[in-house]
């Protein structure tokens with residue numbers, strides 16, 4: 200099962216619960232931050248002609264303020280959609296730093312993409328006023 204199938208499966212089984220989570224402010228904030236980082240990475244690495252305003256279950260659910268809808272290529276959009284679901288289904292509440300969490304819920308490929316994205320976007324996001332601390336806790340990339 201690839202990541203996209205895993206997401207579709209999650210929405211089939213847990214769609215109601217996921218949508219409920221999208222309405223929570225702390226979860227929405229994490230998701231918007233994640234997408235903002237992906238946008239920084241995507242803008243500098245991928246074909247601009249491929250980048251369109253992001254749409255997902257979370258954008259439809261209103262988790263994003265209108266001005267924070269990122270422009271993403273299809274590939275980055277898939278990764279962000281995966282991250283949205285993982286964040287919504289995190290069972291720890293409040294969410295701990297992902298690095299110290301015993302439940303590494305990202306598939307290896309997705310975790311690898313997140314690390315690459317973060318390594319690039321992290322230092323640049325600080326200049327753009329993104330909530331860098333929020334994202335650092337979201338995924339398993341914090342350097343110790």
Ligand SMILES: [Zn+2]
Nearest residue numbers: 241245272275
């Ligand atoms: Zn991209």
